[in-house]
Amino acid sequence: MNTQFKSFETGIYRPPSEGGSSSLLVRLTRNCPWNHCTFCAMYKEEKFQLRTPEEIIQDIDAMHAIYLQIQDIADDTNPEGRITHEAVRIFIRRTPELSFHQGISMLVEWMLAGGKTVFLQDADSLIMKTDHMIQVLTYLKACFPKIERITTYARSKTIAKKPAADLEKIRKAGLNRVHIGLETGDRELLKAVKKGATPEDHIKGGIKALEAGFQVSEYWMPGLGCRSQSENHALNTADVLNKINPHFIRSRPFHPYPGTDFYEKAVRNQLDLLSPKELLMEIKQTIQALKVTSRVCFDHAANGWAGPDGMLLLSQSYEGYKFPEEKNRLLDLIETGIRHYS
């Protein structure tokens, strides 16, 4: 590799909405500090590690060096200095070894998309020391002044434990949105899947994040309780979401992933998994019980039920359905799906 350009580290995971906006991925920590959730295989074999601000700043510097080169070419090739595919092609032609750079396509996509959004990896960035996080955010924004939105994954328990004043400082330093894995509001199910959070932790974490001024996305997992706990899961999840009233509620239907106990049970036919129709019926129960002003989103391929016309039943837009205005329209669509799968 050209010695002028240093490597930088990126993790694997980010929410689909951050992929949709071609966010810059900056890795603050490695893997998950909790790593016990029985449905999750994302970081199972990996050890959690904090990264130092110096390490992260080196990554930002490495990205910034490439950014400046591409921007220079853009300035030379078009009067507005727009980042174009042509500018990127010239850059790669000059430095062909960078085609093999592990994060180059992510960085280039981000620049082509306008360089406005950033996602901080991995699973629970707010576990970092507050001062360290502020140092990184401040540096990141100084290097890339066009940034408008910075988001991250966060555990509700971590937010619940963090002092409110620290959360506010972090928000003021530039973090705008937190993506929280709620999964369920049902106490027994939370315990069974080893989420490491109670309904009260979820409510406290969600409300504290809102009070600190973050946009809050809560992810729930329809079908997680299989048949036996479906109703409690549906209704208690709606109850917790009603108490938080986050900006976004995002559906991530349960799937037994390889590498989890659920998968082993599914292979042995020991899971009473919901059928596509039953999953829609459970979602209907949750939606009916929601009294929120959130946007309810189905922005993941796992929500891919077909409607009678063969097209997607539910929109996979990152902005979802606005509640309460679109609640009845969403319920009508779900009802159509239930009839279609009968």
Ligand code: SF4
């Ligand atoms: S907290 Fe999130 S990343 Fe960590 S094990 Fe649970 S679901 Fe997976």
